[in-house]
Amino acid sequence: MRTPDDLTALFRANQLKVTPQRLAVFEALHGDDTHPTAEVVHARVRERMPTVSLRTVYQALNDLVDLGEVRAVSVDNGAVRFDPNNSGHDHFVCRDCGRVSDVTASRPRLVAATGGEVLDEGYTVDTSEIIFRGRCAACNA
Amino acid sequence: MRTPDDLTALFRANQLKVTPQRLAVFEALHGDDTHPTAEVVHARVRERMPTVSLRTVYQALNDLVDLGEVRAVSVDNGAVRFDPNNSGHDHFVCRDCGRVSDVTASRPRLVAATGGEVLDEGYTVDTSEIIFRGRCAACNA
DNA sequence: ACACAATCAACAAGCTTTGTTGACTACCTC
DNA sequence: GAGGTAGTCAACAAAGCTTGTTGATTGTGT
Numbered sequence: 001m002r003t004p005d006d007l008t009a010l011f012r013a014n015q016l017k018v019t020p021q022r023l024a025v026f027e028a029l030h031g032d033d034t035h036p037t038a039e040v041v042h043a044r045v046r047e048r049m050p051t052v053s054l055r056t057v058y059q060a061l062n063d064l065v066d067l068g069e070v071r072a073v074s075v076d077n078g079a080v081r082f083d084p085n086n087s088g089h090d091h092f093v094c095r096d097c098g099r100v101s102d103v104t105a106s107r108p109r110l111v112a113a114t115g116g117e118v119l120d121e122g123y124t125v126d127t128s129e130i131i132f133r134g135r136c137a138a139c140n141a
Numbered sequence: 142m143r144t145p146d147d148l149t150a151l152f153r154a155n156q157l158k159v160t161p162q163r164l165a166v167f168e169a170l171h172g173d174d175t176h177p178t179a180e181v182v183h184a185r186v187r188e189r190m191p192t193v194s195l196r197t198v199y200q201a202l203n204d205l206v207d208l209g210e211v212r213a214v215s216v217d218n219g220a221v222r223f224d225p226n227n228s229g230h231d232h233f234v235c236r237d238c239g240r241v242s243d244v245t246a247s248r249p250r251l252v253a254a255t256g257g258e259v260l261d262e263g264y265t266v267d268t269s270e271i272i273f274r275g276r277c278a279a280c281n282a
Numbered sequence: 283a284c285a286c287a288a289t290c291a292a293c294a295a296g297c298t299t300t301g302t303t304g305a306c307t308a309c310c311t312c
Numbered sequence: 313g314a315g316g317t318a319g320t321c322a323a324c325a326a327a328g329c330t331t332g333t334t335g336a337t338t339g340t341g342t
Contacts, residue, residue, distance in 0.1 A: 015287090076215065
C-alpha cells in the first residue's frame with residue numbers, strides 16, 4: 001500500500017474526498033501485515049478519533065479495495081480481512097492461532113477442467129489466490 | 142462423494158443417525174458439481190420433503206464436512222458453497238456469471254514467508270486451496 | 283465566499299449461520 | 313420385537329458481519 005499522502009492524492013484523482021476519518025484509516029493500515037478485520041481497524045482508528053463509526057471505516061476500506069490498493073481476503077467465513085500489501089503474494093492460515101501470514105509461493109498452472117475439457121479454449125484467468133493451511137512455527141514449538 | 146448408501150453406513154459408523162431428511166440431503170448432493178449453497182440444497186430437498194427446515198440441512202451439511210465427505214468453499218464473502226467432490230482439485234470462479242467450476246492445477250510450492258524467514262523451520266502445511274478468477278468460456282463467447 | 287457533490291454518524295435492516303427448545307424418532311440391547 | 317436412551321427434528325430467535333438509508337455536515341473547485 002502506498003503512503004497516506006499518496007493515497008490522499010489517489011483519492012482526489014478519483015473524485016473521492018479525503019476526510020480526516022479516511023486519513024485515519026489510511027494511517028491505521030499503513031505498514032500493517034496482520035490482516036485486520038474492519039472491526040480491528042475501527043478500534044485502532046477510534047483510539048485517536050473516538051467518534052468514527054464502523055460504517056465509515058467500511059466505506060474507506062471498500063474504496064481502497066475498489067482502487068486496488070488493498071486486498072480483501074476471505075479466509076474463513078467470518079469477517080473479511082484487509083491486506084494493504086498488494087504485491088503478489090499468498091496466505092498461510094494457522095489452524096491453531098488463526099493468524100494469517102503473507103507467504104510467497106510458486107504460481108500454480110491451471111491444467112484442465114475436472115470434466116476433462118481443455119481450458120485454453122475460451123477461458124481467461126485473471127488472478128489466482130492460494131491459501132495454505134497448517135500450523136505456524138510458533139504453534140508447533 | 143460416496144453414494145447415499147455408503148454415507149448411510151458411514152454416518153452410522155460415526156454414531157450419527159440417518160434420518161429421512163439427512164438421506165434427502167445425501168441424494169440432493171450426489172453427483173452435483175454446481176457447488177450449491179445451503180439454501181439451494183434446502184430448496185432441492187424441499188421439492189420432495191416440503192417440511193424440512195434450513196437448520197436441518199445445515200446440520201447435515203456440516204456433518205458431511207466434519208466427516209471429510211464434502212468440502213466447504215468460501216469463494217466470496219457470501220454464503221458458503223458445498224462441494225461433494227472431495228478429490229484433489231481447485232476452483233475457477235467466473236467474474237461474470239459467478240459460476241464455480243472444478244479445475245485441476247499444478248500444486249503450488251510454498252517458498253518463504255514474505256518477511257524472508259525460511260518456512261522449513263517449524264511450519265507444517267496441511268492443505269493448499271487455489272481459487273482462479275477470470276472469465277469462463279461461455280461468458281467469453 | 284459559494285454551490286454542489288459527497289461524506290458523516292446513527293439507526294436499522296439484510297444475509298448467513300448457529301443456539302435453544304420441547305417433541306419426536308432411530309438405533310441398540312435385550 | 314419392545315423399550316430405553318441418545319440424538320435429531322422443526323420452529324423460533326438471536327448472533328455476527330455488512331450494507332442501505334437518512335438528514336445534517338463537510339470538502340472541493342470556481
